[in-house]
Amino acid sequence: MDRKGKVLIAAPVHDVLTTGLAAAGYELVWSEQISQEEAFRLLPECVGVITSTRLQLNRELIDAAPMLEFIGRMGSGMEVIDVAYADQKGIRCIGSPEGNCNAVAEHAMGMLLSLTKRITKSFSEVRSGLWLRDENRGMELEGKTVGIIGFGHTGSAFAKLLSAFNMRILAYDKYHPVAATTNITPCNSLEPVFREADIISFHVPQQEDTHHLFNREFATAMQKPFILLNTSRGTVVDSELLPGLLQSGKMTALGLDVWEEEPLSKMSAKLRIVFNELITLPNVVITPHIAGYSVEALFKMSDILLKRII
Known part of the structure; x- marks a missing residue:
């Protein structure tokens, strides 16, 4: 078998x-916990790389890999790759966003159900010996309006799950047209979301125009008390606003799978204060960026990449 080079x-x-990849003739070089510095040492000998969010495939790293033919991205969001520069160099950039969209959608659904039914809060109280029924009266999703910001693979997958609850969905996507259906209303601006949504869920990539997309102006524009979900990228939400919004009642609950500075060991002192305050609040659920990391998603993303590479 002809050897095709290292990946x-x-x-x-x-x-x-x-x-x-091995069956196709590639030699594999393993470094799942790779650092940016180590990548400069290993990549010059490689024709391909499979990455997630750990490496920044910027111009410097791409220039350091003269043999590179393809970059495979596990999951969605190509912000870790300078795609335009890679294209100039003739390097294929291969994503697998549909591989984990259902996993992310189910996770967002799980957080929403936990918050509206007070599952995490009440279980914590039961473990402490409390049996509080009136204090944990839940809210039904039926008839509520959800604003989905970003209607690509994950946003549309979340809408599919929500449709089973007979909810109204306002879908806003700045870059892609949204088709109207029985329960999905396409929005050309965020105004209908500000006016009508009971729940906001972000499903957007990390890029310049989504940095702190949820900011003070966004929160102020919301006409109803609302639940906020973010399973996209941590930088989409201005975290410093969150404790105040929750304590004022403007925001009734918060579900986050992502944080502005990950992992927590790299968090700044400023955001550590915010984070420590949030995790004491009963109407908050935070998970460690695991929404798209299910057992099935790992297989689906890997299988999609293999087929697109080979």
Whole structure:
């Protein structure tokens, strides 16, 4: 078999990908916990790299890899890759956003149900010996209006799950047209979301125009008390606003799977104060960026990448 060169595996992947690449003639170089510095040492000998969010495939790193033919991205969001520069160099940039969209949608649904039914809060109280029924009266989702910001793979997958609850969905996507259906209303601006939404869920990439998309102006424009969900990127939400919004009642609950500075060990002192305050509040659920990391999603993303590479 002709050898096709080395591929750096710089992310957790399913065996379907590594077995398939090896069978196709690639030599695998493993470094799932790779640092940016180590990548400069390993990539010059590689024709391909499989990454997630750990590496920044910027101009400097791309220039340091003269043999590079393809970059495979586990999951969605190509912000870790200078795609335009890679294109100029003839390097294929291959994503797998549909591989984990259902996992993210189910996670967002789980957080929403936990918050509206007070599941996490009441279980914590039961573990402490409390049996509080009136204090944990839940809210039904039926008839509520959800504003989905970003209607690509994950946003549309979340809408599909919400439709089973007979909810009205306002779908806003700045870059892609949204088709109207029985329960989905496309929005050309955020004004209908500000006016009518009971729940906001973000499903947008990390880029310049989404940095702090949820800011003070956004929160002020909301006409109803609302629940906020973010399973996209931490920088989409201005975290410093959150404790005040929750304590004032403007925001009734908060579900986050992402944080502005990850992992927590790299958090600034300023955001640590905000984070420590949030995790004491009963109407908050925070998970460690695991929404798109299900067992099934790992397989689906790996399988999609393999087929697109081969």
